[in-house]
Amino acid sequence: MSFNGFTNEDFDLFLIDGLDARMEKLISTLRPKLAHLGEHFAPALSVLTGEEIFPHVAKHARRTINPPNDTWVAFANNKHGYKMVPHFQIGLWHTHLFVWFAVIYESPLKVEYGKKFEKNIGKIIGEIPSTFVWSGDHMKPDAKAMKDMSKDDLMQLFKRVQTIKKAEILCGINIPREQVVEMSGEQLINHIQDTFNTLVPLYKM
Template structure:
């Protein structure tokens, strides 16, 4: 795949004031790259998961005032959408690039996912690298590294996924913008592939 990578200009989109100006820059600078990644990794993830995966590039269509602070392409096994399903994402905040496995609050099967994750804690602890990160809110840029989380904290999050309506769980990798802009497109493709390989077993628990 001939991918150009991400530049400082891409990350700077999120500091442009105003909805219309930021959206125009996002559509021009970032969205074509996300669409390209969507085409490529929908096929790669279809092979890795054994399910047909479809790309969904964020359109931010419901926004009328506040400009988006992040953007992404998501991958799910549903052609019509991804929010109600366990899915994968590649995207950007102004501060970093992210690669996620995600179950967000719209997913109706969160309780079953949370129970499965809890049952497989030992596998997760053994196979998810310490520099991978976890989050419980996809609308915030913060995340906690695996090596900084106790088993009790992970279990708490997995149990919360089973009982709290608005709960979420995300696992993946963050790459600071300073490092992301230094990598070639080919290096980034390899990184995305490597992260997805490690996340697919968690997805299959879902």
């Protein structure tokens, strides 16, 4: 299968009512694309990180009533799962595509990363592009652009992740769906690759 990018239909499946109907569409149309991106980027991320990286396509298996509002493929140095370790993600909400480096609440390394980021805040401000976004919660679609954040805002995010159990740290890009559907598969892959190149130093910290 070659990757031809995402369509409006891919984004609109998050409007389908009911768990079964939405999952059926997600499995038939979106999951093969995410699996393809998983196979494409796992070797590239292995080279960038110097570790063997495995792709994990979201299964949403625990859901019994509420249909998923987003879906993704995650990349981690653990074959069995990704939530416990710092990882990368490519995924979609109804409104946009996201590419993240993420340390979420399940990770025991969360506090350590918060401290490292706090210590290297100057380097982070210097190296992360102003168009990149930060989030403290992977369950919500909104994120804040680097250009709209002060040093104090960033510091607060890094401190919060050290003290609050549910706090998380995510950095990456959001691309509006209108832009995504205009991009070819190749353009999208190149853009994601550039994003990972920028995010890997955060992972290595």
